[in-house]
Amino acid sequence: MAEPAPAASKAVSVEIRPRWDTPGKPFEGWGTALAWFANVTGKLPPAQREHLADLLYGADGLGWNIARYNIGGGNAPEATPYLRLGADIQGFWRRPPGVTGTDWWAPDDPAQWNWSADAGQRWWLDAVRTRVPQKDQIFEAFSNSPPYFMTVSGLVSGNDSGLDDNLRPGYEDRFADYLVRVTLELERRHHIHFRTLSPVNEPNTSYWYAANTQEGAHWSPATQSLVLKAVHKALVGQGADTEISAMDETNALTFVQDWAGLDEAARDVIGQLNAHSYDTTGKTAVRDIARATGKRLWMSEVDLTPPGVRQDFGDMRPAITLGEQIVSDINRLQPQAWVLWQAVERETMEAGKGSNWGLIKLDFANTADPAINVTVKYAAMANFSRYIRPGARFLPVDDTDTVVAVRPDGNSFVVVHVNPGLYERRLDIHFPAAKTGYRVTRIVTDKDHRGEVTATGALDAEGLSAPPLSVTTFIVSAQP
Known part of the structure; x- marks a missing residue:
């Protein structure tokens, strides 16, 4: 059509x-999750990856200032590859030679940490840091799954059923320790500060099952409570000032369900509320939770493509769809930041197919010299992020x-x-x-x-x- x-x-x-006469709280900015696209593009030739970083975080690009870093879980080395291209985010563990099973992890042994892992995504931490004024930089770390040896299924894509938790019972403290140690070591090595750490992602959904092609884990509200308190304990134990963000739920209504299911101690340790907006209903309910608790609220992930519109770099309909999403989120959810899922998406090479997710498209399979296709969605994003800068205050509007x-x-x-x-x-x-x-x-x-x-x-x-x-x-x- x-x-x-x-x-x-x-x-x-x-x-x-x-x-x-009713301005909102100071807006903190715009950004993206790094994750899959950064895993791929951080390993491109210098000219291409520098150009991408300029397009997203440069003063003459979108001028973004927020980056969400995905702490990978990582499958077993012998697992047959099955995750989608880019989604195989490495964990920072190193299994000792000759060891099998899942009970070998000894985090106090330096030999069991691999700090050279995830080079592509880590490159982007430096790229953002060097492009964004320090006063505006906001880094957040987030997790999609525990490492394979902490899971029930032995896979980072989820349990056999997407309705069952995948963290091994009793592993809350070990998982929390893993996340906090990675967060603090990346801070040290890349000269940045993670203001927040999000331990669970879209937790109370049926998305995350073993046959899935990306990292994910189901977390019941009861288990979310255990993990949030364990992460808080680990942060305090390390003397870190990083706050906990949660629950990064897929939509507002499920966020409200999760919040209702958390115990009071778990709610208390949350410094920032993160909600995704993959649905249109319930946004004002999340807004009300933020108002009632006085907690900072982010719209921390979304992207979308209009129904029936195949990959087309110049079609205005994806740009209109993005613009309407941003307007709805700002006016109804009233977040203090707005963060896209993946700024760069894999280009579909077969004519007449593919989606319009992402602002920039390139062939993930071509890591030698891929063409960088800037879509009209990118320009629509620029209409917001270039001119509404950190510190601005949105007004209620009819x-x-x-x-x-x-x-x-x-x-x-x-x-x-x-x-x-x-x-x-x-x-x-x-x-x-x-x-x-x-x-x-x-x-x-x-x-x-x-x-x-x-x-x-x-x-x-x-x-x-x-x-x-x-x-x-x-x-x-x-x-x-």
């Missing part, structure tokens, strides 16, 4: 009322296609509007002062533009113009 063509020139008026953020200077603000329709929209925004007192710069991503400045000047009395099928940013500044 082809992308729909815009209708004949005709404008629709949209009235927008921001609540200027339009479901718009976000409004006040910049830290207090004299300017940013409006991003997603127009998924076929008609131009004229946005009548209720400004805090007379319209004649502002200048506006308009940046457009649509079928003809990729995050380009298309207009600048005094604010038009008729309102702000958003083209059809576009993500449009307006930088509005008070005139001196």
